[in-house]
Amino acid sequence: LNGNDSDELYTTTLMLDWTPNTNHTGIYVALDQGWYEEMGIDLQIIEPAAAGVESVLGQGQADFGISYAEYMIPARLAEIPITSIATILPHNDSSLMSLSSTGIESPKDLEGKTYGGWGGPLEKSLIDKLVACAGGDPEKVEYVEVGNIDYVPGMQQGRFDFVWVFEGWDVIRAKNMDGVGINTLKFIDYTNCIPDWYTPLIASNDKLISENPDLVRSFLDATNRGYEYAMSNPDEAATILLKSVPELDEQLVKNSAQHLSTRYKSEDNQWGYQELNIWEDFELFLLQSGITENSLAVENVYSNEFLPSSD
Amino acid sequence: MNNFRQKIKEYFPSLLFLIFSIFFWEWYVKSGYVSDYLIPAPSAIGLSFLEHISILPDHIFTTMLEALVGLFFAVVIGVLIAVLIAGIPFIRRVLYPIIVVSQNIPILALAPLLAVWFGFGLAPKVIIVVLIGFFPIVVNTTDGLMNADKDMVSLVRGLGANRWQVFRLVLFPSAVPAFFSGLRIASAYAVIGAVIAEWMGASSGLGLFLIRSQRSFQTDQIFMAIVVIAMLSISLFLSIQVLSNVAMPWRKTLVDLGEK
């Protein structure tokens, strides 16, 4: 069943990690431009609001899915048969955001402040480490679980002082709000202390990978074209995304597209390329901070094999 | 015509109250006591409605289809189960606990399973609406069936009615009011049930619309969606009110302590 050699389109499903946003721009561009169709793929996009992409993917109910390294490793440890086939961003784009009036300029300032988050173990480990590296006392950071509260009003109400957000989405939105001054500590600025990792990335089902590698290749081919387009034409790409998902805020999408257009790939590698040492460092961090209990051979968690050959 | 005027008169206070509330709300937001990214002004909600008027019908159709199909099956399954529970003590003991459990499985935890078993089409949403909606119908209908007048049951059994006839002639009619209470509760949950179901993975529907709005921080859009959902629910609720009046013509006048 190779989609390339007939008029028959191969129907395949992609499950998003979240509501469509600029992280997904390349996919929406490729879909809109008919590039998947050119590769013989009829792509269906499913968007969830809750967790569970990995399980669904593992069962083969979706062929592709958007996931994060911090889910991929535990999922593989739970023997869910999925593999990361491309990273959407080569570097972590997350940061810790606070109101500028709170005065958090460096990780040391987190001492005595309250973190509002999901209560996940990764959050605590990272923040502890950051504070420790800066010579602070991690014990002095307060934690409160806030679910899906809107961050900015939450901080303005003084319910907590800083949150974990995406630079390319939440921070842009916050900067757009009238009269809200914010500070951010970007994780990527502290790689001497904490690891970098891939988030978000594209994963696929192992069975599909072994049975129909051409499909995976074709899929990534088209996807790559989409992200290349998003890099060179951020405004047009944003328009395409908005056309597909008209509910999104136009200003936010446009600004975010600008922000990400320079970040979809690094200088040294093609789009989607994953490096062994980044996976290794991250896996080690998870293990050391007790988030995972067993070690894992990360070579099997990801693959660059299906990326378009760079010529 | 006269009847219509009567209704208008009857609902005039509600309308007035509504209009007043809206104006108060507008004033409250505009006066700056609350940031408009927490609660938008009604006018902003209205504008947002106009802005999305072209894409809304599709979403509404999807969600209503899920809600109505779900409600339909909730009724069928709910009544069936109620009959079994009321009719067969053994089944009552086995089934009732299971049904209570069914209400306590977090849908979030169920999501991956449902996706694996039923994919992402209409089916999983309908299942969730059914799961949410059949419970009040079961509880109420069961109680209605079991509270039937014993003298009436004796009467028809004395005439040699078989089980099915006892059900048809006495228990069902006795359970109609309770059934409708249950159906009203279920109907109020149907639309929101579909919305929640859509959060587990969908490609159209108000739930999708809602979460997209929330993820891009568009409070006016969120509230607009909520207003639309509320409207749909109220329409459904009122339709069932009307249906219940039609189905119970012998209960023209309920006890009304209002006036003499």
Add this chain to the structure above:
Amino acid sequence: MNNFRQKIKEYFPSLLFLIFSIFFWEWYVKSGYVSDYLIPAPSAIGLSFLEHISILPDHIFTTMLEALVGLFFAVVIGVLIAVLIAGIPFIRRVLYPIIVVSQNIPILALAPLLAVWFGFGLAPKVIIVVLIGFFPIVVNTTDGLMNADKDMVSLVRGLGANRWQVFRLVLFPSAVPAFFSGLRIASAYAVIGAVIAEWMGASSGLGLFLIRSQRSFQTDQIFMAIVVIAMLSISLFLSIQVLSNVAMPWRKTLVDLGEK
């Protein structure tokens, strides 16, 4: 003692069914028809329970506190509103639509507001439990009040009873069965309501436990939490069943089509 034996005998089939289901489930998972990260085997769930036996009581306490306090207020508020709705036609018209709307505001959308207004303590969870639970109580109690026997109302009014006496002597007792149906429904929602509320932000509780388990793909833990939640709900449900029997001693025997 004899009574106890009788009960055992009565529930024996359910028990058997349960045990059989558990074995079937174990076999189904073990046989590999389904991956154990989708559904874990019962034995895995049991092990997980033992493993967490020390931290569970705290979570259970938190969630049950939220559920019970919420249920309590749901009853108080629900009955109060039902009385207003049944007693005052004007309020009925104004309030009923608002109450239906209240059931259709997605809690997810409400969450940010609640967090901002009430923080992350007990209050927002109780509010959500109340919001979920008061509705079936309102609908059922209202219907129960309004379906009271007209002859009885006439009787006491003829004797000069004032409104409050009509309520106390006729309407309330008439509404008791319907109220209990509503309470049973609400009780089945109370625990899960608290769990959902905890997803919006909490520092203890089964909801938190559940979501943490899910984030780390510990399916056995997820299901263990679900089993605990289900158990708690069933206990609550059964307590209310018992309560309802105590509260209605005149209804010793319900229509039972089982045997003659």
Add this chain to the structure above:
Amino acid sequence: MDDIAVEVEGVDYTYSQSQKVHALRNVSFKVNTSEFVSFIGPSGCGKSTLLHLISGLLNPSKGVIHVNGKKSSSGLGRVAFMPQRDTLFPWRTVEKNAVLGAEILGIPRQEALQKASSLFDLFGLSGFEKAWPSELSGGMRQRLALLRTFIIPRDTILLDEPFGSLDALTRHEMQQWLQQIWDQDRRTIILVTHDVDEAILLSDTIYVLSERPGSIVQRVEINLERPRKKKVINSTEFTKIKSEIFQILSSGI
């Protein structure tokens, strides 16, 4: 003046539910304080409707009704009314049903229970104080409803076929009791019955109603000496009145 307990003037009543039913037409009469009045008439002629009107539960379509000199619509609670269907409360035990009316008037439950308990024996209900109404026979239900009505301290009592389900002997006992109690406390009693003997035995005045729409076709005064024992039924005067009433009834049809 105060002599008139109930005054009904030109009263019409029409039900209008699924169809219009003209139940009463142009009914007028006066009941003096302490008078014992009976209404007799064919089934469905509007007797129960009339009692509902007097009790204030229905408002006349035409005409006015005064109870104790007040218009009766504002007069809910001025009379003790025993409706035709017993309307016992299934969630109250027999004794609690008995004191229902007293409770409404704010009489302390203990006091009312004591008053009731003295009557249980007389009414053949002793031993059943703690039973539920569903455990009573038809006649016992009726007696309980009567008991409930009588312990309400009201000057006017309306009784709608209070002895309909009683056997001849029990009925006779109850009639004697009713005479006696009426003789003692001289409350005004308006009785609806389908038993002509009963009406003659108990009443000062009998009104005979026509078929639906009911209207008064005859007022019969009974001047038999009181107290009236059972054997009065065989007296010539009694027989005369009885055949007179039967004649009216037969012709009124």
Add this chain to the structure above:
Amino acid sequence: MDDIAVEVEGVDYTYSQSQKVHALRNVSFKVNTSEFVSFIGPSGCGKSTLLHLISGLLNPSKGVIHVNGKKSSSGLGRVAFMPQRDTLFPWRTVEKNAVLGAEILGIPRQEALQKASSLFDLFGLSGFEKAWPSELSGGMRQRLALLRTFIIPRDTILLDEPFGSLDALTRHEMQQWLQQIWDQDRRTIILVTHDVDEAILLSDTIYVLSERPGSIVQRVEINLERPRKKKVINSTEFTKIKSEIFQILSSGI
């Protein structure tokens, strides 16, 4: 052999809900096919209980009951039973209530409605076919319940105080109708009544029951010539039987 429609042998019945009530003690009798039997006894003595037992709705605590030669517990549906409380179905119109029994036996509704409609006039219910039971007077409800019982094609009919809420004249009409219909189709009728005149007027045999626990104290055969008109009440034989029964009742107490 087939002559015996109902046979009751040494039957005891005890209720045991909130308290034990011994309702019937050692009751035995036989009812021949086409016989008209009445039961008379004080209120609460177990008459209704007896009919429930015969209809198969209750099972005797002791003894056996045969209906048409079969044990009655397996014999639900062998008799047409009119209970003491009218038990009309509030959600059925008057005419649909009338055909309820027929419907259970699988008689097509149209046919049953036709059969019923011929009786509506006779029972004074015409014009109310489409009304709801709540719109009927007490006597009308009772007549409807009687009508419903009679159009059930069963050989044995049990009637529990069928005329309790009817006025003298209507009652008389219904009694005449009952005699006539019984004369025509010769069904077995077991009647519970509290009216001694009625029992004598209609029955072949009267059983007098004692106070609770009810047991048969006397079997009275009535050999008055049929058809019995109203004036038979004044005949000496009638008066003799009547005073005999009253004596038994008074002494039995």
